[in-house]
Amino acid sequence: MKVGVLGGGRMGAGIAHAFLLAGDDVTVVEHDEGTANAADQRVRASIARSIERGSTDRDSGDLNRALHVGYDIAAFAPCELVIEAVPEDRALKTNALVRIENAAPDAALASNTSSISIDDLATTLRRPSRFLGLHFFNPVPASALVEIVAGSATDADLVERAREWVETLGKTPIVVRDSPGFASSRLGVALALEAIRMLDAGVASAEDIDRAMELGYRHPMGPLRTTDIVGLDVRLGIAEELQAVLGERFAPPALLRQLVSEGKLGRKSGEGFYRWDDNE
Known part of the structure; x- marks a missing residue:
């Protein structure tokens, strides 16, 4: 083909x-x-x-x-x-x-x-x-x-x-x-946004928030590391799209907006919630 x-x-x-x-x-x-x-x-x-x-x-x-x-x-x-x-x-x-x-x-x-x-x-x-x-x-x-x-x-x-x-x-x-965020983005973003709010509030470190989902719920990767791989700018765009249609529960946290404005987009920029190098 x-x-x-x-x-x-x-x-x-x-x-x-x-x-x-x-x-x-x-x-x-x-x-x-x-x-x-x-x-x-x-x-x-x-x-x-x-x-x-x-x-x-x-x-x-x-x-x-x-x-x-x-x-x-x-x-x-x-x-x-x-x-x-x-x-x-x-x-x-x-x-x-x-x-x-x-x-x-x-x-x-x-x-x-x-x-x-x-x-x-x-x-x-x-x-x-x-x-x-x-x-x-x-x-x-x-x-x-x-x-x-x-x-x-x-x-x-x-x-x-x-x-x-x-x-x-x-x-x-x-x-x-066809529906807002389909299935995967809607669920994935909901989890990621709450994880970002928890990090911003000092509930736990990024590593421990991710470990909670990896070890407690058997997710292969935690929501913050996943966000780094997806791209913080991509997550922000999806959240804004969902907020416009589904309401304030998808409002992007201030920390997400801040990191994007600083150019900390995750793996592709070398830093997001984690630091990355080319070998990861």
């Missing part, structure tokens, strides 16, 4: 990696030559790590030949599926989806949004029946879940095809109805 990914940042590169290892041809499109070159290096480095770890038996040459990276959106024309993986901003995503639909009129379209309504994003599309959410989790290569979000106009056959695509990636699909 020919798959397109708009956006080659951490999420987009991870999505491209997953489809490449599943045997697909993948085209990644960025907005200019510089970001395209960075995306190309990011995906190829990820492929090399998978080969070193023995997590794929595909040949290095085949994997690298199956990847195409550029900055001309017309490259999506032959794709069967195109996924937008641009930042979590409603206007940015809406514009991206319209551009993809114009460039690849026969493709199924998917958004990697973690909180924005699929029905809202579909309002400017000519064929909303061919559009759904494919919510991947960071880091994509190691995650086991993909949340399939069906809008009110999404064709039932497309949802079933999406299940097959996700299973081919070696991941588990869940299907949810």
Whole structure:
């Protein structure tokens, strides 16, 4: 299958990696030559790590030949599926989806949004029946879940095809109805916001709050470390989206806003609730 990914940042590169290892041809499109070159290096480095770890038996040459990276959106024309993986901003995503639909009129379209309504994003599309959410989790290569979000106009056959695509990636699909925060973000953000409030109030250290959930409830990772990996700016954006729709229980804590304003975004910036280095 020919798959397109708009956006080659951490999420987009991870999505491209997953489809490449599943045997697909993948085209990644960025907005200019510089970001395209960075995306190309990011995906190829990820492929090399998978080969070193023995997590794929595909040949290095085949994997690298199956990847195409550029900055001309017309490259999506032959794709069967195109996924937008641009930042979590409603206007940015809406514009991206319209551009993809114009460039690849026969493709199924998917958004990697973690909180924005699929029905809202579909309002400017000519064929909303061919559009759904494919919510991947960071880091994509190691995650086991993909949340399939069906809008009110999404064709039932497309949802079933999406299940097959996700299973081919070696991941588990869940299907949810379009609703604020879907299932995963709504629950994950609720836990993370309360953990941040507890940290700010001095209830316990970040490490001990996380240990409480890891050891007491068998979560594989605590909510504050998870927030660092997701990105504090991403969590803030989701919380603001949910607050607008569901009310003040999703109001972002002042500590979260402060850290984002200071550029402490988590793992990607080197510091959030924890300090990170490139080897973690």
